[in-house]
Amino acid sequence: MLFKKPQVAFYPFMVLRDDYKCVRCKSCVDQCSFDATYYDEDLNMIMNHHENCVNCKRCEAFCPTDAIKVVKNPSTFHPDANWTPEAIRDIHVQMLTGAIILTSTGNDKPIRNYFDHLLLDACQVTNPPIDPLREPMELKTFIGRKTDALEFDPDGVSIKTTIGKQLELEIPVLFSAMSYGSINLNLQKAMARAAKEFGTYWNTGEGGLHRDLREYKECTIVQVASGRFGVDLEYLETSAAIEIKIGQGAKPGIGGHLPGEKVNEGIAQTRMIPVGSDAISPAPHHDIYSIEDLRQLIYALKEATNYEKPVFVKIAAVHNVAAIACGIAHAGADAVVIDGVRGGTGATPKSLRDHVGIPIELAIAAVDDRLRKEGLRNQVSLIAAGGFRSAVDVLKAVALGADAVYIGTVAKLAAGCTQCQQCHTGRCAWGITTNDPRLAKRLNPDIVAENLYNLLRAWAHDIKELLGAMGINAIESIRGNRLRLRSWGLTEQENKILGVLPAGM
Amino acid sequence: MGKRKLMKVYPIEENCISCRYCEVACTMVHSASKDPVKAYKLEGLLPRATVEVKGAVSLSLMCRHCKHPFCFDSCISGAIQVGEDGKVYLDEERCVGCWNCVLVCPFGAAHPFISDNEKKRHSFKCDLCGDRGFPACVEACPNRALVYDFER
Ligand code: SF4
Ligand code: SF4
Ligand code: SF4
Ligand code: SF4
Numbered sequence: 134m135l136f137k138k139p140q141v142a143f144y145p146f147m148v149l150r151d152d153y154k155c156v157r158c159k160s161c162v163d164q165c166s167f168d169a170t171y172y173d174e175d176l177n178m179i180m181n182h183h184e185n186c187v188n189c190k191r192c193e194a195f196c197p198t199d200a201i202k203v204v205k206n207p208s209t210f211h212p213d214a215n216w217t218p219e220a221i222r223d224i225h226v227q228m229l230t231g232a233i234i235l236t237s238t239g240n241d242k243p244i245r246n247y248f249d250h251l252l253l254d255a256c257q258v259t260n261p262p263i264d265p266l267r268e269p270m271e272l273k274t275f276i277g278r279k280t281d282a283l284e285f286d287p288d289g290v291s292i293k294t295t296i297g298k299q300l301e302l303e304i305p306v307l308f309s310a311m312s313y314g315s316i317n318l319n320l321q322k323a324m325a326r327a328a329k330e331f332g333t334y335w336n337t338g339e340g341g342l343h344r345d346l347r348e349y350k351e352c353t354i355v356q357v358a359s360g361r362f363g364v365d366l367e368y369l370e371t372s373a374a375i376e377i378k379i380g381q382g383a384k385p386g387i388g389g390h391l392p393g394e395k396v397n398e399g400i401a402q403t404r405m406i407p408v409g410s411d412a413i414s415p416a417p418h419h420d421i422y423s424i425e426d427l428r429q430l431i432y433a434l435k436e437a438t439n440y441e442k443p444v445f446v447k448i449a450a451v452h453n454v455a456a457i458a459c460g461i462a463h464a465g466a467d468a469v470v471i472d473g474v475r476g477g478t479g480a481t482p483k484s485l486r487d488h489v490g491i492p493i494e495l496a497i498a499a500v501d502d503r504l505r506k507e508g509l510r511n512q513v514s515l516i517a518a519g520g521f522r523s524a525v526d527v528l529k530a531v532a533l534g535a536d537a538v539y540i541g542t543v544a545k546l547a548a549g550c551t552q553c554q555q556c557h558t559g560r561c562a563w564g565i566t567t568n569d570p571r572l573a574k575r576l577n578p579d580i581v582a583e584n585l586y587n588l589l590r591a592w593a594h595d596i597k598e599l600l601g602a603m604g605i606n607a608i609e610s611i612r613g614n615r616l617r618l619r620s621w622g623l624t625e626q627e628n629k630i631l632g633v634l635p636a637g638m
Numbered sequence: 639m640g641k642r643k644l645m646k647v648y649p650i651e652e653n654c655i656s657c658r659y660c661e662v663a664c665t666m667v668h669s670a671s672k673d674p675v676k677a678y679k680l681e682g683l684l685p686r687a688t689v690e691v692k693g694a695v696s697l698s699l700m701c702r703h704c705k706h707p708f709c710f711d712s713c714i715s716g717a718i719q720v721g722e723d724g725k726v727y728l729d730e731e732r733c734v735g736c737w738n739c740v741l742v743c744p745f746g747a748a749h750p751f752i753s754d755n756e757k758k759r760h761s762f763k764c765d766l767c768g769d770r771g772f773p774a775c776v777e778a779c780p781n782r783a784l785v786y787d788f789e790r
Pocket of ligand 2: 148164165166167168169170185186187188189190191192193203562
């Protein structure tokens with residue numbers, strides 16, 4: 134291509150336009166935030182710079198006459214199982230830029246999804262299923278430290294034991310940490326509203342809590358990460374729980390970097406940093422180098438908030454996740470959050486996103502087992518995160534041993550996201566992972582709050598149907614109940630780790 | 639003049655994402671074919687609601703059905719009338735195409751139309767989808783940037 138490096142011509146996507154159907158409304162030109170579409174006045178035609186197209190499908194969705202289809206470029210490299218187009222393109226990018234390849238969203242490699250290899254049980258003849266439309270079904274979930282034993286008054290009736298503060302969820306699903314800065318306030322607003330209305334929680338992520346969202350205190354989990362952005366006493370107190378973020382599934386072991394250009398007035402104020410300055414989250418917390426250090430931070434936060442807030446600790450699922458989770462339980466956390474290898478992000482080096490960490494299914498099973506063995510399971514709740522796609526995934530995770538599940542990508546999808554993996558560019562055409570006012574207003578919090586509420590409602594129905602079929606009327610009864618799971622197509626070793634029997638046994 | 643019981647279309651600027659659905663929906667429902675492609679390409683129609691964009695700001699503009707319509711004052715042929723209901727009507731058959739209304743409308747909501755063969759010449763503007771019952775632009779808007787409501 135003229136004035137371009139030759140490799141630019143090998144672009145992955147193409148915008149096909151049925152020119153007869155195009156009425157020159159220029160909606161596509163306006164909607165494309167990647168400079169891939171333009172109007173040529175002399176030709177009176179809509180044209181494309183295919184090489185810039187990221188397949189976000191915004192133009193396709195907004196063409197009023199359905200004149201556009203964005204397709205994979207049919208011109209590809211010689212078929213080669215080893216040198217895939219992705220492998221070749223990555224070399225081209227790195228040889229031209231000399232830089233790490235940045236990307237976003239979650240791992241897109243075909244790492245085995247164990248949820249797809251697990252099957253649920255149902256009742257037949259000898260034990261009756263339950264019809265969730267006729268009988269009450271309980272999805273209520275409590276997150277927080279439970280007691281070791283119950284003590285009773287001498288009358289033998291009243292319970293003497295008191296338990297610490299619990300989060301009460303109407304569905305074992307919470308909205309995952311996504312910071313203001315990585316996403317915009319509109320999506321945070323939508324999540325906060327949906328969480329409040331449905332009876333669950335949303336998480337601020339590491340970017341602080343904007344003033345406008347302080348009214349959602351009761352359903353807000355505030356995060357304390359290595360950058361400590363926006364953390365002060367008021368922040369900690371404006372919450373239902375506090376989450377210490379150690380790591381994230383999409384980028385275990387590294388920190389974060391919100392470039393200065395993105396730090397506008399609102400973000401700066403919320404993060405408590407100057408406008409235009411880089412917001413850097415260091416890879417480690419500089420005050421945490423051991424479980425004892427973690428314990429200090431947990432108790433500092435508890436002390437600061439009068440022991441009124443459960444404290445969560447979030448880590449990425451790495452090789453020895455079970456031992457680390459036990460350490461976290463010992464350190465006094467009320468919940469441990471594990472983010473698996475498919476966890477999403479607003480920006481990460483591709484090499485980390487795709488190659489670091491372990492699948493969440495194995496992590497849940499391993500952590501639940503280990504906590505039980507050490508007699509710690511009642512002391513911490515286990516929240517799983519990273520790549521959950523459906524109510525069925527949630528139920529399987531609960532059966533494997535999770536108390537609840539965090540969803541992030543699903544919330545983005547409900548806001549229009551097409552998983553184009555461009556969040557890190559700040560140009561999200563769907564107005565999600567961008568704070569450009571022109572783009573951010575594409576996300577109407579009223580509409581998205583409704584979408585999210587509907588989604589939670591649908592998932593609750595789904596879970597109830599599945600539980601009913603199993604003859605169970607409360608989510609509590611399936612929690613860690615791996616006997617109601619069977620696997621297919623897995624090795625003996627995998628079954629052993631998951632603690633499930635193969636189908637047929 | 640007291641408060642009129644008139645419903646009209648209100649644009650909400652903060653929600654407008656300049657997608658132009660309102661424009662195309664408008665053109666389509668005012669066409670004979672009721673087909674957006676034919677409306678533009680065979681019937682040569684244009685939208686009565688027009689989207690104005692400047693940087694991050696955009697909004698859809700259409701006739702405000704003003705209480706004191708300048709277009710009515712300026713119309714030399716009697717094509718523009720104010721109905722009992724307060725709606726401002728433009729009779730395209732009676733319009734002689736002097737463009738007075740186009741010039742005086744403070745919202746730029748009246749537009750000139752000249753057919754390809756120059757046989758037809760008249761101005762046109764939002765008629766609140768009179769024969770349709772509900773404004774097409776409001777129905778089409780994907781981001782709730784248009785509402786059909788009583789005059790405030
Ligand atoms: S959105 Fe569709 S009809 Fe409008 S200019 Fe683009 S291709 Fe043409
Ligand atoms: S809007 Fe998205 S899919 Fe359409 S041309 Fe632009 S980058 Fe490609
Ligand atoms: S949030 Fe936006 S940029 Fe990120 S994957 Fe989804 S559509 Fe693409
Ligand atoms: S349809 Fe709605 S959002 Fe789209 S341009 Fe018109 S008023 Fe704006």
